[in-house]
Amino acid sequence: MNIDFLDGNEMVALGAFEAGCNFFAGYPITPASAILQQMIDDLPKHGGTAIQAEDEIASIGFCIGAAMTGKKVLTATSGPGLSLYSENIGMAIMGETPMVIVDVQRHGPATGSATKDGASDIQFARWSTSGGYPIIALVPTCVEECYTMAIQAFNYAEQFRTPVFLLSSKEIAMTRERVDWSKIKKPEIVNRTYHKPEDGKYIPYRFVNSEDIPPFAAYGGEELTRYTTSTHDENANLLADPAKIQRMMDHLNKKIDADKVSLVVKDFEEGAETLVVSYGVTSRTAREAIKMARANNVKVSSLVIHSVWPVPEKEIKNALKGMKKVVVPEMNAGQYIYEVQRLIDNNAQLIGVNTMDTKLINPEKIYQAIVG
Amino acid sequence: MSTTAAPASTFLFEDKKFPFCPGCGHTVSANALNKALVTLQIDPKQTVIVTDIGCVGLTDHYFNINAFHGLHGRSITYATGIKLANPELNVIVLMGDGGLGIGGGHFLNAARRNIGITVLVFNNFNYGMTGGQHSTTTPMHGITSTTPEGNDENPVDICALVGAVNGSFAARTTVYDKDLTDIMIAAIQHKGFAAVDIWEPCTAYFSKKNDMNKDGILGMMSSLGYGKGILLNKSREELTEKIKKHTAEQMAIVIPKQKEQKHFQHNLKKKTSLVIAGSAGERVISSSFLLAYSGIISGLFVTQKDDFPITVMTGYSVSEIIFSDEEILYTEIDKPDYMFILSMNGYERVKNRINANTIIITDESLNMNELLKEKVDAKNIINVPIVKEARAIDKNYAVMIGLSAFLHHSKLYSHDAFVEAINTKNKPAFIEKSLQAIEVGAQMIKNLVNS
Numbered sequence: 008m009n010i011d012f013l014d015g016n017e018m019v020a021l022g023a024f025e026a027g028c029n030f031f032a033g034y035p036i037t038p039a040s041a042i043l044q045q046m047i048d049d050l051p052k053h054g055g056t057a058i059q060a061e062d063e064i065a066s067i068g069f070c071i072g073a074a075m076t077g078k079k080v081l082t083a084t085s086g087p088g089l090s091l092y093s094e095n096i097g098m099a100i101m102g103e104t105p106m107v108i109v110d111v112q113r114h115g116p117a118t119g120s121a122t123k124d125g126a127s128d129i130q131f132a133r134w135s136t137s138g139g140y141p142i143i144a145l146v147p148t149c150v151e152e153c154y155t156m157a158i159q160a161f162n163y164a165e166q167f168r169t170p171v172f173l174l175s176s177k178e179i180a181m182t183r184e185r186v187d188w189s190k191i192k193k194p195e196i197v198n199r200t201y202h203k204p205e206d207g208k209y210i211p212y213r214f215v216n217s218e219d220i221p222p223f224a225a226y227g228g229e230e231l232t233r234y235t236t237s238t239h240d241e242n243a244n245l246l247a248d249p250a251k252i253q254r255m256m257d258h259l260n261k262k263i264d265a266d267k268v269s270l271v272v273k274d275f276e277e278g279a280e281t282l283v284v285s286y287g288v289t290s291r292t293a294r295e296a297i298k299m300a301r302a303n304n305v306k307v308s309s310l311v312i313h314s315v316w317p318v319p320e321k322e323i324k325n326a327l328k329g330m331k332k333v334v335v336p337e338m339n340a341g342q343y344i345y346e347v348q349r350l351i352d353n354n355a356q357l358i359g360v361n362t363m364d365t366k367l368i369n370p371e372k373i374y375q376a377i378v379g
Numbered sequence: 380m381s382t383t384a385a386p387a388s389t390f391l392f393e394d395k396k397f398p399f400c401p402g403c404g405h406t407v408s409a410n411a412l413n414k415a416l417v418t419l420q421i422d423p424k425q426t427v428i429v430t431d432i433g434c435v436g437l438t439d440h441y442f443n444i445n446a447f448h449g450l451h452g453r454s455i456t457y458a459t460g461i462k463l464a465n466p467e468l469n470v471i472v473l474m475g476d477g478g479l480g481i482g483g484g485h486f487l488n489a490a491r492r493n494i495g496i497t498v499l500v501f502n503n504f505n506y507g508m509t510g511g512q513h514s515t516t517t518p519m520h521g522i523t524s525t526t527p528e529g530n531d532e533n534p535v536d537i538c539a540l541v542g543a544v545n546g547s548f549a550a551r552t553t554v555y556d557k558d559l560t561d562i563m564i565a566a567i568q569h570k571g572f573a574a575v576d577i578w579e580p581c582t583a584y585f586s587k588k589n590d591m592n593k594d595g596i597l598g599m600m601s602s603l604g605y606g607k608g609i610l611l612n613k614s615r616e617e618l619t620e621k622i623k624k625h626t627a628e629q630m631a632i633v634i635p636k637q638k639e640q641k642h643f644q645h646n647l648k649k650k651t652s653l654v655i656a657g658s659a660g661e662r663v664i665s666s667s668f669l670l671a672y673s674g675i676i677s678g679l680f681v682t683q684k685d686d687f688p689i690t691v692m693t694g695y696s697v698s699e700i701i702f703s704d705e706e707i708l709y710t711e712i713d714k715p716d717y718m719f720i721l722s723m724n725g726y727e728r729v730k731n732r733i734n735a736n737t738i739i740i741t742d743e744s745l746n747m748n749e750l751l752k753e754k755v756d757a758k759n760i761i762n763v764p765i766v767k768e769a770r771a772i773d774k775n776y777a778v779m780i781g782l783s784a785f786l787h788h789s790k791l792y793s794h795d796a797f798v799e800a801i802n803t804k805n806k807p808a809f810i811e812k813s814l815q816a817i818e819v820g821a822q823m824i825k826n827l828v829n830s
């Protein structure tokens with residue numbers, strides 16, 4: 008198998024093709040534009056449709072419409088565009104739409120620095136829309152993971168009928184790396200569960216247990232189906248009955264289960280009392296710092312979080328056991344550190360290593376936090 | 380259009396009644412739509428009614444047809460997505476004048492694209508659902524809750540919007556006109572984007588405050604000088620038809636099988652970083668890619684990232700490459716081992732990172748010895764006549780010469796790997812000169828060693 012030299016944006020596109028993505032809509036924005044470009048160039052070769060919309064609101068709108076027609080849809084943007092997706096993200100949650108949203112994070116609020124990195128949107132992705140309902144977000148640490156996690160993001164979107172975020176960032180998206188295909192473990196492809204005629208009349212939002220995912224029927228199929236942005240009963244009719252509303256909202260809350268979506272990489276060292284919790288490109292800097300520490304006989308464990316949302320609480324709690332110091336490096340003012348903080352149940356010291364200067368965090372800084 | 384045997388006599392749920400206020404125009408328009416669909420004998424499975432927000436947005440509940448109820452002003456975007464995804468479907472949007480205002484961009488763009496959806500605007504000159512505020516179609520001097528003294532703004536002419544972007548179908552009518560159903564039928568049958576501006580009373584608000592009954596509405600139309608009936612009906616190729624052709628062409632392209640990749644040995648002793656600093660237009664990034672890729676096929680881990688201003692055709696162009704025999708975790712080059720400086724633009728961008736141990740490969744004309752005399756030992760500065768030699772080939776190949784000089788100085792891996800990268804990854808038209816250039820670069824270093 009060939010060894011390629013690709014960047015994260017290219018690998019997201021390749022992962023999407025592999026997952027069976029057949030619809031893309033997007034709007035140009037650095038550092039995500041290359042995904043739009045590759046989709047325009049190559050998706051039709053796979054029989055799919057890719058289109059540049061008039062703005063991000065239309066991009067995600069096209070995607071939601073297409074998703075309910077049975078397509079596996081992708082859109083890609085960066086912080087400013089994600090802001091414009093906001094209302095539709097809520098609708099995608101409410102309407103139970105399978106879709107993948109790539110946010111190639113860039114630096115800063117508003118326009119920020121278009122061509123520079125920052126883990127700007129970790130909490131924004133979580134709370135990007137009104138209502139406060141759960142979402143799934145995956146964060147790759149390298150180019151190869153852009154591929155595997157794009158596939159995984161589609162899998163979760165299909166499995167849970169929900170928008171799934173892939174939060175890459177400029178330094179992964181626009182840095183080329185060695186891609187050794189023989190070493191990549193491709194996730195099995197998961198497709199949404201369709202309604203079967205033998206199951207009787209199709210009811211678009213029917214579930215038995217709160218956590219169940221309603222089977223899907225596409226527009227243009229054998230069943231009539233309805234989609235709605237409003238609080239609805241199982242037939243997609245407007246709901247006014249508080250007990251029924253509660254049941255529906257419990258469903259949206261409970262169907263996303265951290266036990267079913269928990270992707271972490273553990274590198275625990277026997278006897279370590281210091282833990283580094285990291286995600287994204289910063290995990291690599293953290294690994295560099297951990298190597299330095301271990302070379303100096305400092306024991307340190309590492310937990311890299313790939314599925315930042317829902318918070319893999321069990322894994323974090325497990326990693327925190329017996330720790331006296333917890334280091335959380337982030338290329339922002341400190342966003343995920345609070346998720347770790349609330350899970351600490353001893354007196355462990357919590358140290359954030361934070362930079363917002365658009366550069367990768369220097370390993371030395373993390374090393375100092377580990378040994379200091 | 381129907382696939383069922385017994386003709387449908389209605390598509391409305393028999394046990395539901397429209398929820399609108401007594402006399403509301405929405406009831407008339409919704410019933411007319413039902414009649415149009417019955418006349419056309421549409422297949423409800425092959426039809427989607429997409430509704431916007433507002434009182435109008437309640438309408439889809441009453442039709443036993445596929446339905447999509449979306450956000451305020453965005454119904455056209457969902458309809459577009461549905462049509463793009465499945466062009467066989469009849470996609471009918473029901474939106475208010477409020478939705479048209481907030482989602483005006485989508486309306487214009489859908490008309491411009493000529494996507495084959497039907498947009499019926501239930502235009503009652505105000506926001507019914509939220510209490511009768513003014514909308515973009517409220518007439519001048521119209522009284523609404525937010526224009527208590529009369530509206531100061533000019534109303535939008537919905538049909539003219541379609542014309543402004545060379546759209547293909549636009550019609551205007553009212554709930555008092557007999558042709559309402561027929562116009563809807565024509566709009567649904569139209570191949571391409573079709574919009575119908577349907578003037579209606581909102582009996583709860585706008586009609587009450589402005590005495591806008593039948594006479595008022597019809598009178599307003601003539602006083603504004605607006606036309607009625609089908610105002611625009613052009614034949615233009617519909618968007619999904621074009622996309623279908625494009626997709627078929629693209630799918631027919633046979634992608635050549637990747638050639639067996641050749642692999643080479645490397646001599647890398649320690650991780651080595653290189654910063655290439657040039658100017659826009661010098662092919663810094665594409666040339667650097669070829670060098671980096673030759674490292675890949677020599678079995679190395681390599682990272683490459685680029686830095687250039689948004690105005691790509693001017694200013695600096697910088698590429699940064701790290702070569703290593705193990706996974707590269709931290710991709711920032713804080714202390715470059717090598718720097719190849721081809722122009723002052725690039726130099727200015729990267730000069731702060733030059734340190735005493737950096738080996739500088741540079742064009743002799745830049746006079747780096749003078750500029751760097753405080754920072755770098757002269758023996759670490761390799762001055763070569765890159766620009767002069769490039770002129771003999773083509774000035775666009777100066778970067779290739781310098782990169783080859785780097786490779787032969789660092790001896791990280793073989794010249795053959797660079798040749799292979801050029802042969803397999805460069806644009807065919809660039810191969811010959813690239814190969815010439817890297818020979819020149821190699822020779823420069825040999826001459827240096829010999830002298």
Ligand SMILES: Cc1ncc(C[n+]2csc(CCOP(=O)(O)OP(=O)(O)O)c2C)c(N)n1
Nearest residue numbers: 433434435451475476477478505506507508
């Ligand atoms: C983003 C957003 N802003 C505001 C609203 C509140 N809102 C609900 S309906 C409506 C106006 C609807 O007016 P129109 O489209 O003319 O429909 P009508 O009620 O007249 O049928 C507004 C502003 C909303 N739902 N969403």
Ligand code: SF4
Nearest residue numbers: 400403434507581582
């Ligand atoms: S408020 Fe106006 S638009 Fe809404 S139902 Fe009543 S009359 Fe119709």
Ligand SMILES: [Mg+2]
Nearest residue numbers: 475476503505
């Ligand atoms: Mg209205």
